[in-house]
Amino acid sequence: MTQAQAAPQPQAQRPLQPQPQPSPPGQAPSERFSRLRECLELLCPLPGVSGFEGPVRERVAQLIRPFVDRWETDPLGNLLAWRYGPDGPQQPGPVVMLAAHMDEVGLVVSGFEGDGTLRVRPVGGLDPRVLVGKAVRVGASRLAGVIGVRPIHLQKPEERRRAPEPEALVVDIGAAGREQAEQAVQVGDPVVFEAPFLVLGERRVLAKALDDRVGCCVLVELLRERYPVTVVAAFTVQEELGLRGAQVAAFRADPHLGLVLEGTVGADVAGVEPHHEVTRLGAGPALSVLDQASIASPPLVAALVRVAGRRGIPFQWRRTGAGGNDAGAIHVSRAGVPTASVSVPCRYIHGPAAVCDLADVEAAVELVQGFLQEEAAPLLQRWRRHGSEGG
């Protein structure tokens, strides 16, 4: 599929100003807007390094329990929940898998130094430069620690701009020696950034782990409603290590189509030319045509674009082929699953604190909701008759 097939012109391909203002200043935010903000505030601060998603899983399970018909966890730790269509579990009808990953990039303790500091190794794609001089939390007890830096006064000129070697970075928990450190921490304990949750102005959120707690929040919100199709919500693990949770979750869910809810790069920042922005905050959720892990299902993307056009929901194209998300695993599950992604633009992903726009989060919910209400069932019926490549 090419972008030309999608009929309505998305926001981001028009001249970029002025920005759409879904919640004009002064107007009271919608109930959903407030709910999404609260949900982010609950989920983002939780530690959930890949393989250690426990705190996120527990909280998400609590949040969705009132709205789902059935839920289960699998051997990897994915949380799957079913909300059946109108005919109930006996006749589930078409099944749509919605996936959002619970894990975040971080560090894991790999050993101890003689001076009581902790050796750590990255989990997922972490730019070592963002670790320098940051506060962290270690393990389930959220022990405070810091990642230090050589005093600038002692650095030689050639040292000042050189990015650190990952192995030079250690976590200092204040232990006076190795013994004290070993009593407080175990090898394998996860380490996450210590970052506040802040609302910037009226619409924007600054928080750690927006990739992909923002997708989790969109998914939690979507589960509040019953749709003409059966929805399997997959809160996946280990996305940052190679989409491993989604692979087994998709096999278990065995859906007819998949939608991935993601936080994606928003590089609409100082010094970046518009064609390198990827996505722009406040211009609506982003639809991918491809990334390095999958090519989005053209009819599925077209259906999402129809919904946006009909309902006046802003959206933009994700303007890069880089990156990859759970769709890469889902679309090749079993005999193949047509899959697409709806992403929320986030600046400074994989850093201590990312920024997203709540209006984009809200619009992502509306877009997927509209799709589930109006497009999913007819699309699947057509496919049953003609095959999915027919559109």
Added chain:
Amino acid sequence: MQGEAPARDSLAEAIRRLAELVGPSGREEAVREAIREQLSELADRVWSDPLGNLFARREASRQGGAGGRRVMVTAHMDEVGIMVTHIDEKGFLRFAPVGGLSPSLLVGQHVRFVGGVTGVVGREPEEEGKDLRHGQLFVDIGVNSAEEANRLVQVGDAACLWRPVQRLGQRLSGKAMDDRVGCVVVLEALRRLAESPHEVVAVFTVQEEVGTRGARPAAFQVAPELALAVDVTPAADTPKARPLPVALGKGVAIKVKDNSVISHPGVRRWMVEVAERHGIPHQLEVLDFGGTDAGAIHTTREGVPSGVLSIPTRYLHTPAETVDLEDVEAAVKLLVRLLQEPAPF
């Protein structure tokens, strides 16, 4: 083609007269005499100190009460230049820089010595892969021997870049805008200042370009309660300039900080407030390099709350320093207003 010259002719003429004088650091006498002449009718007392700083005091003309202060207002008289260190057999002059002058900028420039001798800067052939150094440059004053040269110039004589001031529309371009334009602002402010609650001591300082050496003893002598320095600041509005805030033609710049001083927050707020109240165009200045006389003044004795009025200038430390006359006028207006008002801190 340039636009019609707006009416700032007298200001432009005053700047031209001072800027075309030769006054490298340590050899400011021509500038000092020109300013001293103007000061006789503007001050109650005029004097100078062992380093050559020129002082002019005006008593408070009305009782300021709590807001009346001893205010030191400064601008520096000196400019960057060169000093002769050696004269060779053929009469070529070798020299050391006086203040921050880049060697590549000197090549092919005319220089003029204190006393009036003019020369041109030449260079030795290029050495591949090596940056030009001052030691590879020489001054040619049109002679053929050391003997001839010695009749005109001696080791230790100083010179500055030489070029007449050009008017570019409402802008002026020439050497030594840094800081003769500041000297003109102070003189013009004294001229327009009818009355003041402050005891104003205007100081035209020496040797700023070699490390604010004149301002420190001057401030020690004056022992001011408040200091306002007037100097130039780089305008960063030319192609590919660094992301700094100041632009030409946007008004007088009120300094937040440079490498030598963090303006007293109270003084800075007062300056902004006065500029706003009187509709004087102004902008704020932040620099991570450079320094002015305020750097030396504010740490003198037990400390002096200090602020700086800066004139945005393009192409600093070249023979084509360029200022906007409207910015200069804004600086004069702001300085006059500040000196008329009680200081609120």
Added chain:
Amino acid sequence: MPDTHAPDGDNLTRWLEELSQAVAISGHEQELARWVAERLGSWCDEVRQDPLGNVIGVRRARPWKDAPCPPRVMLAAHLDEVGLVVSRIERGGFLRVLPVGGVNPQVLMGLVVQVHTREGALPGVVGFLPPHLLSREEMGRFPRWDDLFVDTGLPEEQVRARVGVGDLVSVRPCSLRLLGGRLAGKALDNRAGVAVLLECMSRLARMGHAAEVYAVATVQEEVGLRGAVTGTFGVVPDVGVAVDVTFARQRGVGESEAPAELGRGPVVARGANMHPKVTQRLLEVARAHGVPHQVEVIPGRSGTDAWAMQVSRSGVATGLVSVPLRYMHSPVEVVDVEDVRQAGRLLAHFCAELDAEFARSLLDWGVGA
């Protein structure tokens, strides 16, 4: 009361936390200066500020309050911290910033900050570019100042209405209690020194001393010892002791670069910037009162207020006592509270035992009459 026992163990930790969280970037220390002046007021006969903003607390000699010309000792700890200042507002509302003092730009990527505007603090984050926009070479280098920016998340027109060139930007305060009584946070360089000053004065308030003690919280140290220049000029001390922090050994910083170990007590400096008799007396006092301590050698410039104090007016006999600190000029500097307490004890005893004879001896270099 045995003086190894802290007057209030929790007090010192709380002071340190409060001090670390306060924002006082060089040249803009007024708010914290007031806080310190208030604390000093409980143990001083007089507290004043000089025109540059230094806070000067004076405790007169006692019980010899009326003795003529008691020797003067000045303890100086700088209040200010390094920070950022807004230098320009870019399209999109992103803020360019420049350093105030020796900021380490390496810690900035992704750091959560506060922009201090006229109407209060706005939160923000120092942005960075995603890897796919960067070459391998760019990934291997930290960004330059001119490429760094702060994102407040606000629309451009709101940013322009609320933020101005010259507004300060600080790390968002966050202090952490680590294991074993250690603290992590911003600006412990030199709030640890300020806490030493408070600890010292609170102890001295229960001791007799023949000297007049000036506790001075100095401003603008990080931009060139500027407060110490004017503060010392005003106090005219016989003896000046700067209280600052020094490099503690840490990962990547061994004995060759760092003189001290965290948790082993205050560090007494020796070298040209310190009068040998002041150094010697500090070490004697430490030994006499069982204060754990370490020694560092500084051959030349100390980079502390002592450097400026020494050459004030006709000269001052100086000393330097430092608290070991890891990760200097980062938002996660680490100190050991016990080192701070012991430094306070050391200085209290030093001040209490300082008399006119000692002050006179500082001028005697053994060359006869």
